[in-house]
Amino acid sequence: MDKYNIDEDSLGILRRGTSLYYAGSVIFAAGIVLLIVGVAFIIMSQIHYGSEPGKIILSVIFMGGGASLVLTGTNLMMKQTKYGYYITAAGTILALLALAIFSSIYPQGWYYPTVSYVLAMYIVGILALLGNGFANVVLWIISSKSETATRSSQENYTVHNDESIQRDIEEAVQSSIQQSSSELKFKDQNFGNVRLGKAFNESRGKTTRVKDDMNEADKLKRTTSGNKVKSGSSEVDKISSQLREAMENQTAEKGVIEKIKDRFDKYF
Amino acid sequence: MAKGLDIGTMNIICAENEGEDVVFTQERNAFLELDSSDLTNMMLDSAKVLYIEKDDKISVLGEDAFNFATIFGKETRRPMRFGIISPKEKDAIPMIKLIVDRVLGDPGYQNEALCISSPADPIDLDMNTLYHKKMTEALTKKMSYDTKVIDEGLAVVYSELADSNFTGLGISIGAGLTNVTLAYMATPVLSFSIGRGGDWIDEQVSNATGLPKDHACVTKEKGFRLGSEVEIGGPEGALTIYYDALMTYVIQNLNKKLAEITPPNVKFPVAVAGGSSNPPGFSKMFEKKLKEANLQIDISNINIATDPLYSVSRGCLIAARTQEGEEMGRNKNADDILQEIEEIGEGEE
Structure with missing residues (x-):
């Protein structure tokens, strides 16, 4: 993990994000199901202003609850800071609380200013979820653009670290040694008064004679000079x-x- | 004519052509110091022992140093260690010079082509081979040779892998080091050495059995066979164990190094040479281990050199002959024309 330079806080977020991602997916799917059921229910029950209160309550719960769950699920699927999760939780609670109040007071208690409070509570909840999601998307876009900017700047400027500096120095030293050693001239060393034994003049050492035509030398010459290179084109050869x-x-x-x-x- | 010279930790071997033959001249790269006296000198001369006398001391050189070491229960002194001139041996350079002078002989003509082998830098030792390379090159240049230096592993490729257009993996398991070169069309792609070889085996056997190192070395070189059955308590058991350990170490390091490069996508034959790959049974054991290792490159076949001890010097001779041939080819037209001009000039005079 050190390799990617992830701090402990970020690690925590990633851990939360992994588990919450799946929870968010489930909630998002549940919201979609509720919306579909709601739309189907409205069409089948032919809901209008004068419909039965029970049908209106069900329609509002399906549609309002579905919309809240879709937004909550979307928020949970995004990786975010703990404050983002607080906003998501608050938005969801506000929206669901508004729906609960609506279903409990409609139609007898559904009058102003109660209507305004409940409606405001729901809208604030939905806007909190929408705003948090939007903010996260914007942050993600900004961070991905900054990554691109970093990459392009890396292309233009060579980044030096300790290892590359050390390598450069070693290469320079090696090439300097090679050059200086090739320019060196050696004088004969004086080994002092040395007397060689008689055997020194008699033979050069143990010899072994082998029959060998050494045709590898010609082959090597052809290989190094390019004759044998199979290029796939006789013209190139x-x-x-x-x-x-x-x-x-x-x-x-x-x-x-x-x-x-x-x-x-x-x-x- | 041209010559190839393998300056090894244990042997210095010269290869040269004589008619249709290749002649290998070799001498042990070791010496033993004895006290000097007229009687000793006379005895050594009559026994045709190779020695030098300096400051009331006699240094017996080459194979005889090993024989005397066994007789006197002493250890030979070695001018080279880990494939390079030993920094711990004060007489290293004079002794190497003496042995090289004798084995190589005088050049047939001024600037005769000579190719000498040198180890590549080891990957597991804090050691650089440049000084050794330059010293050996200077020693032979002083003898009026036109010297070129090549990696020991590349010499094995030149000697053993001509049939695959000098493409493959050349491994030389010497006394001080194991040298490896991966070549493609005679061009080295990767060259390195590993700081273990025959000397390491001798040392381990000596530690395990209490035998002197030179004795372990002689046992290893004469009559030892790598196999699954050994006598309890004998040095052969220890030799087999440490040969196995050496092969595993070499193959593991080789695989590690191969993982660092992207070699051409072809099948590479492997050629193994060097004095330490001489014992019968080596090829079977090494082949088995190499196949089990799942190397990072595709291996087509594994060959142990026909004569592992001479493979490096033979590779050097091939390189020297190639170098000489190129230079002769370059000067051929010039020489013909010059001869004609000289004839004209003489006619005018």
Whole structure:
């Protein structure tokens, strides 16, 4: 987890989010079912202003409850801070409480100003759920855009960390050592007064003779010079072969011209 | 003519062509110090023992150092350790120079092509091989050779994998190190070494059985066979156990290193060489372990070199001959023309 630099708070949110995501999905599905049932009930019962109070109450519970649950489910499916969850819970409670009050007082107690209070309670609940959801979506868009911005800035500017700096230094040191060692000239070391035994002059060591035509040397020459490379195109092979020959001739001719010049100076 | 030279921790081997033959000249890379006296000198000379005398001390060199070490119950001194010039041996460079001088001989002509092997940097030791590379190169250049240095693993590829266009994995299990090179069309893709080899086995066997290291080494090299049946209490049991441990260690490190690269999508043959892969039964055991390891690359087949001890020097000879051939080809036209000009010049005079 350290690799992704996630702090303890964020870890908690992710844990909550995982379990709440499934709960949110269930609530969202329940809300959709309620809305469908509500629409079907309204059509089948042909609800109008003068319909029976029981049918009106059921229609309002199906539609209002469905809308509340859909919004609650949507909010729960989004990862958010604990304050976001508080707002979601408050919005849901307000909306469901408003529906409960409506179903208990309708139609006898359904008059002003009670109507205003209940309606306001429901609207505040729904707006809280809508607002919280909208705020989360906006935050998500902003954060995903900032990620893009970070990536593009990484492309433009090389980010150096301790490891890459160390690697760069090592590469520079290695290449410097290679260069300086290739320029070194060694003098013979004086080993002091050493007397060699007689056997030193008699043989070079234990020898083993093996019959071997060593045709690998020719093969290696062909492989390294490109003759054997299967490129899939005979034309490419031909061209590479011609190029090699041309380069060899060029090198040889260059040597010849310089040497001929020297000899001309010498003889003529 | 050209020569190949394998400067190994245990042996220094020169390979060169003589007619249709390849001649390998070898000497042990070890010495033993004895007290000097006229009698000792006379005896050593008459027995044709290779030695040098300096400051009232005699240093017996090469194979004879091992024989004397066994007789006197001493341990030989080794100019090289872990595949490179030993920093702990003050006489390392003079001794290597003496042995190289003798094994290599004088060049047939000025700037004769010579290719020498050198270990790659080990992945499990805090060690750099550059100093060793430069010293051995300088020693042979001073002898008027045109020296090139190649990785030991690449020499194995050159020697053993010609049939696959020098594509494959070359493994040289030497005394000090195990060198590995993955090559594609003769070009090294990955080269590294692992800090264990035959010396590590000798050391472990010596610790386990109480035998001197040189004795363990001689047992390993003469008549030892890797198998499933060994005598209780004998050094063969310990040798088998530590050979198994060495193979596992090498293969695990190889797999780890292969995971770091993206090799070409082809099947790679494997060639194994080096003095420590000499015992009969090695190939069977190594092949089994390699197949069980599920390497990060596809393996087509596993070959143990026909003569593991000479494979690296032979690879060096192939590289030297290639290098020499290229230079001769480059100068061929120039030489012909120059000869003609000289003839004209002589006619004018």
